[in-house]
Amino acid sequence: MITSNGGDIVAGMELGRWVFESDLDVYVPDYCMSSCANYVFVAGASKILARGASLMWHGGATQRFEISCETVAWERDDGNCDEAKLRAIAMDSLGELIGMETEFFELINVNQRITTLGQQRGFACDRGEGYSGWYYSIADMAALGVDGVTVIGEEWRPVIRSPEFKLCRVDLGL
Numbered sequence: 122m123i124t125s126n127g128g129d130i131v132a133g134m135e136l137g138r139w140v141f142e143s144d145l146d147v148y149v150p151d152y153c154m155s156s157c158a159n160y161v162f163v164a165g166a167s168k169i170l171a172r173g174a175s176l177m178w179h180g181g182a183t184q185r186f187e188i189s190c191e192t193v194a195w196e197r198d199d200g201n202c203d204e205a206k207l208r209a210i211a212m213d214s215l216g217e218l219i220g221m222e223t224e225f226f227e228l229i230n231v232n233q234r235i236t237t238l239g240q241q242r243g244f245a246c247d248r249g250e251g252y253s254g255w256y257y258s259i260a261d262m263a264a265l266g267v268d269g270v271t272v273i274g275e276e277w278r279p280v281i282r283s284p285e286f287k288l289c290r291v292d293l294g295l
């Protein structure tokens with residue numbers, strides 16, 4: 122059973138790998154967001170949702186990142202920022218993270234694009250309407266490799282419990 126706002130990408134992948142290798146079921150009674158949805162929920166042998174449980178994706182290691190001194194508030198000891206050096210450091214770290222994420226999704230046989238589709242052109246989530254993230258229908262999750270999803274109590278109707286979050290449904294048009 123998990124209820125989580127998410128957290129660190131690497132920790133999420135490690136927990137997801139453990140869930141997958143231990144052949145554990147994942148039950149979401151309330152919400153599972155960000156790294157929880159990306160790596161833990163998708164890794165479950167069976168994935169069980171309460172009728173009103175929320176899942177939210179909003180990016181992963183392969184998303185587009187804006188790397189600049191302003192976006193990461195990075196300074197050298199003298200108070201200046203060397204943007205070229207910052208980008209080189211970030212790209213090294215990001216390359217390693219992308220490799221880890223790619224390996225993880227290959228292991229669990231889920232399409233890695235599940236973490237970024239809501240950011241792609243053509244989906245409602247990309248229209249600048251203040252969306253925090255997105256979710257998928259059960260059929261669309263299955264199309265992305267997330268199978269074995271069941272709902273406790275009739276049809277799944279995710280409920281957003283915080284006014285801070287605005288979710289968009291990504292429809293793959295299947």
